[in-house]
Amino acid sequence: MEIGIIGAGALGGTFAALLDRVGHRVEVTARGDGLAAIRSAGIRLTGAYGDVTARVTANERLTRRPELVLVCTKAQDAEAAVAANRALVDGATVVVVQNGLEGVDTAERLLPSSTCLGLLSLIAADHSGPGLVHVTAAAESGLGRGDGPAGQTAVRIAEVLSEAVPVRAIDDFRGAQWTKLVVNMVNAVPAIVGVTLGEVVAHPGLLRTLTASMHECVRVGIARGVRFGSLNGLDDTGLRAFASSSLEDATSVPSDLVARMGWETNRGSTQQSLRRGQPTEIDFLNGAVVREATAAGLAAPVNAALVGLVHEVESLGHPLPADRVIDLR
Template identity: 65%
Template sequence: MRIGIIGAGALGGTFAALLARAGHEVEVTARGAGLEAIRSGGIRLSGGYGDAHVHPATGERLAVRPDLVLVCTKAQDAAAALVANGATIDGVPVVVVQNGLDGVDTARRALPRASCMGLLSIIAANYTEPGAVRVTTTAASYLGRGDGAPDDEVRRIAALLSEAVPVVAIANFRGAQWTKLVVNMLNAVPAIVGRSVQEVVDDRRLRRVVAASMRETVRVGAARGIRFGSLQGLGDRRLRLFARLPLALGQVLPWSMRVRMGRVPNLGSTQQSLRRGQPTEVDFLNGAVVREAEAAGLDAPVNRALVALVHEVERTGAPLPAERVAAVLDRVER
């Protein structure tokens, strides 16, 4: 099958390498140093899925109409990337591989004739240098759309992608997006202090802040009427129980996620963006919690504070002391 991948960063590069290795004809888009590196040396994948070195067709836009498109840009870049490729891909099935809550809706607005669905990936991958990706944690990815059961097209595409990497067709995709949003609360604090996710969760002061941001996310989702989807052992019942726990006990949730990661340092996607000097997705992660809280008539002070701190690091280019992060809880119920 001819598969177009828009955005060849950590996840885009991973899927491109694995799909090409499985025998599909892959074309990717990239920019700047990434574009030049892939054109000259291909994509080199290492880590959890083994080594692969592939040479996909590469350009700033897709040149050939594909049979399937994966959108793997950062959330803030999705609309522009979809419009730039619109003439080539409108009417083609589109899989949005993104964090946050808005990716599938963004694709539908940009490509009104396309069949759009979302893919939630728990794979952890470090985009170590242009054209090089190292997978630090392998995991299944989850494909779906809307609130209902997966339809025939979703099941067909999940089976196709599973030829290269495990993909599960799921029901209640919107609820699963919220569960993934809880998982993504692991991103902000490591980015602020410049440490790996494992190091942050090992630090009791920082682990409390991560747990507080997760608990706040679950409480906001519940207030918005969300039934959390099942991902990686997390589901509606477990998350609602977690939301009622005191913070001292709630720290078991980020700790359990840290155990799954193993020993290879996981920087998180937000910190990787900072290290490359690029804007982060924080407004689509912690910022999404703040917006959803406002829609429910609530406040989300922990996530609001973390958004501000990530933007401070974006402006200054330097990590902040752990004490600045720990202070986020000073005026919040513990």
């Protein structure tokens, strides 16, 4: 199959290398040093899926009309990247591989002739250098769209992608997106103070703020009529119980999540972006909670404060003291 991958970072590079390995014809988009490295030496993948060097076609924009497109940019770059490739992409099946809630809607707006799906990837991968990707944890990804059944297109595309990496078509994709958003609340606090998730959950004040951001996210989702999907050991029943519990009792949920997933040394994708001097996805993570809260007639003060603090770190170029993050209201 002719496959175009927009964005050859950690996840884009992973999918490109693994799809190339099983025989698909892959073209990726990249820029700057990344583009030069891929053209010179290919995408070099190491880690959980084995060592792969994929000599894929790479350009700033797609040059061949694809049958299937994976949009793997950071959420804040998706609209511009899709628009730049619209002439060749519109009409193809498009899979948006992104955090947040808005990626599929953005793709559908820009590509009216395409069938657009979302992919929730739990693969842990690090874009360790130009053309270099290291996968620290392999995992099954979930593919779907909207609130209903996965549909035949999702089933078919999941089968294609599963030739390279495990993908399952899932019903009620929106509910799974919301659970992933809850999980992604782990990103902001360690990014602001420059520590690992293990250090966050070991610090009572930082853990309380992390828990409060998750609390807000779940309560906003409930107000928006969400039935949470099962993901990372979290499900609708457990998250509703979490939302109704006191903040002190609820701290076990993020602590258990970090322990269950083995994330004690993980710094999160937001902190990785900060360390590379790149803009973060914070407006599409905690910022999404704030926007959804406004739509529900609610406030999300903890998440709003965390968004502001991450942007402050982006501007300053260094972490903030822990006391800036404790007891946000």
